[in-house]
Amino acid sequence: MHDEIELKFLVKEMPEGLHNYEVHELKQGYIALGDDGSEVRLREKDGKYFLTAKSAGNVKRREAEIRIDKKDFSVLWPFTDGKRIEKLRYDIPYAGHVIELDVYSGKLEGLVTAEVEFESAEECAAFVPPAWLGKDITNDKRYKNKNLSRTGVPIEI
Amino acid sequence: MHDEIELKFLVKEMPEGLHNYEVHELKQGYIALGDDGSEVRLREKDGKYFLTAKSAGNVKRREAEIRIDKKDFSVLWPFTDGKRIEKLRYDIPYAGHVIELDVYSGKLEGLVTAEVEFESAEECAAFVPPAWLGKDITNDKRYKNKNLSRTGVPIEI
Numbered sequence: 001m002h003d004e005i006e007l008k009f010l011v012k013e014m015p016e017g018l019h020n021y022e023v024h025e026l027k028q029g030y031i032a033l034g035d036d037g038s039e040v041r042l043r044e045k046d047g048k049y050f051l052t053a054k055s056a057g058n059v060k061r062r063e064a065e066i067r068i069d070k071k072d073f074s075v076l077w078p079f080t081d082g083k084r085i086e087k088l089r090y091d092i093p094y095a096g097h098v099i100e101l102d103v104y105s106g107k108l109e110g111l112v113t114a115e116v117e118f119e120s121a122e123e124c125a126a127f128v129p130p131a132w133l134g135k136d137i138t139n140d141k142r143y144k145n146k147n148l149s150r151t152g153v154p155i156e157i
Numbered sequence: 158m159h160d161e162i163e164l165k166f167l168v169k170e171m172p173e174g175l176h177n178y179e180v181h182e183l184k185q186g187y188i189a190l191g192d193d194g195s196e197v198r199l200r201e202k203d204g205k206y207f208l209t210a211k212s213a214g215n216v217k218r219r220e221a222e223i224r225i226d227k228k229d230f231s232v233l234w235p236f237t238d239g240k241r242i243e244k245l246r247y248d249i250p251y252a253g254h255v256i257e258l259d260v261y262s263g264k265l266e267g268l269v270t271a272e273v274e275f276e277s278a279e280e281c282a283a284f285v286p287p288a289w290l291g292k293d294i295t296n297d298k299r300y301k302n303k304n305l306s307r308t309g310v311p312i313e314i
Contacts, residue, residue, distance in 0.1 A: 031189070031195065031197050031210045032188070032189035032190065032191040032195040032196050032197045032210070033189065033191050033192065033193075033195075034189040034190050034191060034192070035190065035191075035192040036190075038188065038189040038190075038236065039189050040188050040189045040197040040210075051208070053188045053189070053197075053233050053236040055236055062235070062236070064232050064233060064235075064236065065232075066225065066229040066232055066233065068223065068225075072223040075221050075222075075223055076210050076221060076223065078219070078221075079195065079210040079212060079219070079221065
């Protein structure tokens with residue numbers, strides 16, 4: 001279990017040389033989305049299967065993950081119907097951090113976001129984003145993956 | 158995965174010869190309780206560990222269970238804090254069915270309920286409960302285990 005401190009951004013323009021970075025294909029869905037903000041997520045990443053629990057909260061949340069096998073994943077996956085996300089995730093090293101650039105597909109085609117995780121609140125506060133990152137959407141609930149999975153791409157004004 | 162059709166009752170008086178029936182010690186907690194009625198539950202039963210997904214709904218719900226090991230159970234259990242239930246479950250054969258008699262302990266001490274699962278809606282409709290069963294609480298949301306786990310024993314008027 002660990003505490004999660006992260007920032008999330010819209011992406012102004014795609015960073016150069018994207019094909020040079022590590023990329024992962026992610027398929028995920030939510031079995032239950034708690035009214036207190038808690039959630040249980042299934043994720044397939046590079047042929048491995050995970051179940052993740054997240055506690056209530058926004059910037060700082062508890063999170064824990066267990067590995068499950070393909071059979072158990074298949075048993076639970078139908079429960080994520082209508083609450084699914086597919087995306088490519090690029091891992092981009094930047095100033096001692098890793099920026100995770102998420103390029104969504106399926107019903108979220110066209111959306112690109114980026115996340116950075118931090119070890120401490122101090123590290124988070126000291127972070128200066130690169131120029132290609134746009135609006136800070138850390139506290140914009142519409143961009144939480146669980147909400148994107150249910151309601152689609154938010155309309156920016 | 159199976160569809161769950163069940164009835165739930167309060168218990169007017171304890172059936173005779175309770176010590177003759179099979180009994181299980183259940184400890185369970187909810188990681189996430191969805192605003193649509195979906196849920197993810199952890200359960201320890203007789204030294205085995207399970208994770209169960211339930212879909213939205215009331216009398217008829219989809220349900221699936223996977224077995225997890227003690228280590229993974231321990232990793233996820235903290236996420237059920239404030240949403241836990243402990244009970245003894247007696248399996249009582251009755252008229253071709255099994256009545257599950259739940260005797261709660263901990264903060265739900267004093268509460269006793271009973272559940273019967275059915276293969277079909279016809280079977281469910283034909284069920285005549287024994288005299289020791291009381292009020293039908295199948296549709297009383299307060300008695301759902303997930304609600305009991307958060308709010309305690311309902312006050313009957």
